[in-house]
Amino acid sequence: MRRSLGRYELTHELGRGGMGVVWAALDPADGREVAVKLLVPRGYGSELSTLERRFLREARLTARLSHPGIPEVYDHGSQDGELYLVMERVPGRALDAVIEEEGGLAVERAAAVARTVADVLAYAHGQGVVHRDLKPSNLMITPAGEVKVLDFGVAAALEPRPGETRFTAANATPGTVIYMAPEQAVGKTVPASDLYSLGCVLYELLAGKPPFTEGGLFMLYHQHANDPVPPLEGLRPGVPPGLRKLVEGLLEKEPQNRPGSAAEVCALLAAWAPAPAAAALVHPRLAEIEALRRSGHPAPALEEYRDLLAAPGLGPADVLAARVGTALCDGALGRTREALDELMSVLAEQRSLLGPADPGVLDTRYEIAVLLVRAGERRRAAERLRRLADDEERAPAQDDPRRGRSRALLRRLDRMPRT
Template identity: 75%
Template sequence: MRRSLGRYELTHELGRGGMGVVWAAHDGEHGREVAVKVLAPRGHAAELTTLERRFLREARLTSRLRHPGIPSVHDHGSHDGELYLVMDLVPGRALDAVLKNDGPLGVAQAADVARRTAGVLAYAHGQGVVHRDLKPSNLMVTPDGGIKVLDFGVAAALEPQPGETQFTAPDATPGTVVYMAPEQAVGRTVPASDLYSLGCVLYELLTGAPPFTDGSPFMLYHRHANEPVPPLADRRPDLPTGLRTLVERLLEKNPEDRPASAAEVAEMLTAWAPRPATASVTAPAHPRLAEIAALRRSGRPARALEEYEELMAAPGLDRAGLLAARAGAALCVGALGRTREALDELRSVLAEQRSLLGPGDPAVLDTRYEIAVLLIRSGERHAAEELLRRLAEEEGRVLPEGDAGRGRSLALLSRLRRMA
């Protein structure tokens, strides 16, 4: 049955969740097809008020996320007492439907889905947002093979914006128990909680079922927190040892024992994921990028940081330019003494650059080199040496003779070893 919600004509239902109903709709004002999430009213006024608070909080959180792997939010508001959120209508198939119809994925496809998802999580975590409900039904495979991460509706801000408060009550457990990290079940949510859920998803992509499926919600909480994960080798003997080890690390009970970040996971998964093709035509770089980089290198990182932020806030940057500006801003932050903050941002940028440009693009090699420099500065010498060793091999293989970047990693590695 067709109905209208302001300027949006709702055409057919797409799905239902804990917070509401999602409709396909036509936006008459802009002439486009969109998805509209409408708050599902409940029986009690107090409960409706609680749901309204969560719904409006979702709108604030999701509208500040700008990433090609996250559907954009276009509008939100209230119409005749109904709250709604308007976002991109994403074509494709949800991963739960893919698994149901096609069965487990091949190693390369599963690793690619997980790598792309980890890249989205790296961005969201950098914005202070944890998804908290990662599962196959919230991952959409688009017709071009991309991944969209849906429904940040139960996401919690790690660092709430001014005027925001953490909504979830201490005894509440948003999320889906089958994919929920042990600490999340007892009210503690950290970025590593999303990595545990990603581990459950990757386990299911490879075997056809998540690690734990049987029992009541309480029993599932108990199994995630206390029982060993059923060995992957028993369910999928042909898996590469390194990939099996990565899944096991993602599913560690203690969040501190999981990989350090989603960006690190995305980088590790490139060993098994198909390499994205480098774009054959590259748009000219924004002229301001070179100017601001020169300002940064001249010893004025604070001023350069201001100009990077102004450039990113203005229209006109394509995605590659935005990533270059983010990388430059991170280098300014590092030059100002905030090394850990700069490292986290560069790792997030790297995951997105790999996906967009391909692993051999000069911008990707530049970002990896700068990460190595920051690792040295922060005292993580072993990690820096390992990164520089791999990078030196790739620079020699990928970059042409005479390129300024060719040989730099080998030279830095030699200096580092002489200092030992």
Template identity: 75%
Template sequence: MRRSLGRYELTRELGRGGMGVVWAANDPDSGREVAVKLLAPRGRGTELTMLERRFLREARLTSRLDHPGIPAVHDHGSHEGELYLVMDLVPGRALDAVLESDGPLPVEQAADVARRTAEVLAYAHGQSVVHRDLKPSNLMITPDGEIKVLDFGVAAALEPQPGETRFTAANATPGTVVYMAPEQAVGKTVPVSDLYSLGCVLYELLTGSPPFTDGSPFMLYHQHANEPVPPLADRRSGVPDGLRTLVAALLEKKPEDRPASAAEVAALLTAWTPVLPGPRSATALAHPRLAEIAALRRSGRPARALEEYEELMAAPGVGRADLLAARAGAALCVGALGRTREALDELKSVLAEQRSLLGAGDPAVLDTRYEIAVLLVRTGERHAAVELLRRLVGDEERVLAADDIRSGRTGSLLERLRRMV
């Protein structure tokens, strides 16, 4: 049994897969325990080149991803002819082990896992990276309840960085067929291919098994591409109608029929996920210009307010929470100027980042959810608006003080919508 790789002292094997083997290791330079991933042993010559290129791409792609839901990459290289990648060692349980021991998850927990996964995907897609192998074994629940998305090892760059080349391999379909989108099986991966895989995962979290499980790889390809998804209601009762509709939308055969983005999916999933108070308030450290520009917007001057939001976003030294608040304000200006769909898409993107940064219970997150519901009403999507508002009512009661000016706004809007229906 090998015990070292350069300075890294390998202690125990954590798992094996198509890309190689992962070890826990001690890093004496940093004094921390890390995970070391080694390239699979040499096979046929042509396969070696493919694996090496894919492994090195993983190192380049993953090292530039900086998100709390993605294990950080600390080092990569070659030692005595063996390629390796050093990353955070994530404690906890993989979701496949959770499902095997505990069975299907409660609806709220399943939706929450899917929402936080969608937030990670929204970030990765924004960096032009598609995961391509989303499955329960690549989702880890840490002891404090966080979700980590593991193994971007078969990710592909949508738009390669300068100096990089797009990697494609003939007859190669990276991923796991049980969770693979129809278009991915024929080598046409797009960001919404990850959403199809997320739909398979969410279906399994709710029912205990993915939509299609039987047969050879070819038969599974055929089922994903051609056969109707077994109705979720037949496998589990009590799943809310709106959530079943969302799962069905994620599992549409054609990419263009699925939700437009991971950020949109994350926003929709907030209707069924629990909200706890966030770690800090965005307003506590708010940039002084935010309140001034918001007042200008509310006074009926959205075009001027939009210009000032854009100036603030371009200014140096503005914190991430304030940038997100400025983006949300700018989106509201865009909506007031008649570009409702553009505003809605931007708010959904902002929401995913706010929840990741501030926590689900931060008042800024509640504000963005409320404004998304308002815009959904404007676009005629009343059912989706009602689903979001129903959950938001209780969340605001738990988070907002009784004398907060925002208290009661969601209940009032929800009541007006019900009367309209």
């Protein structure tokens, strides 16, 4: 049994699959336990250097993802022909083990798991990252009941570009066929492919098994592409009609017939798995400090926010609101990059706590776009504003001031001279 990989002391194997082996390890430099995923390329020959370059590129991309539902990536590299990722070690049980032990879950619990996964996908898709291998064994349930989505970027690293040899065993398409979208099986992967996989997972959460399980690889490919999905009601009576309709929509054969985005799926699932009620912003000082900041006094407001964050007893939603205020003060004082980094971190936590449609989440997304404009990153700002504009139009109140603000800023950007 191997005991080390560079500075990491491997202690015991946590699991293995088609893409590699995961070890529990200790990082002596930081004194923390980590998980090390080894991808062991066999038989790739001259293609190994191409695989290594792609793997390292994807690892760098996914290491930038920051969301409570995605384990943090600490390190990556290659040694002696082996590629590895070092990431946060997530305690708990994989969802496939939960299903094996418990069978179909209660509707509310199944919808809650799926809603969390949809929120993670919405964030990742917004960063240009598609998972490609969503399945129960890649979903961890922590002892606190949180859901973590594992293995972002791994399948993407192994997926060939046009004209290249496939790197997976027997030239198979990266992914897991039981949960694979029809278009992915023929080499085309889009964000909606993750939604199909989520539909397979949600179906299994409710029915106790995936929609298609019989036969070999090519039979499963054929079933996903051509066969009607076995009706849920025949396997799990009592699933609400609206939830059944959502599962059917996720499992549409054509990507364009599925829901429009993971954020939309997340919002729809709220009917059966409402987000935990966040504490109202009840701290009396928040409104006072906000008024001070808006009146053009960011420096004293920043000190007030810091004092508030250091005080005990602040609720989770209040903490996030104070952190947003702190970042906006930094931005007003010219520390644009620091403000952007903090708002991006806060946004991930707000989405998890409040839900993607919460007004505070929309406000933070807007402020990030404004800061990007100030930083001269107009293209990135415009991309975010276009996505945000559609979400703002769904605000329930017709007189909500958020309606139309992103489109107005986009028009202003269009009129600004190019530099």
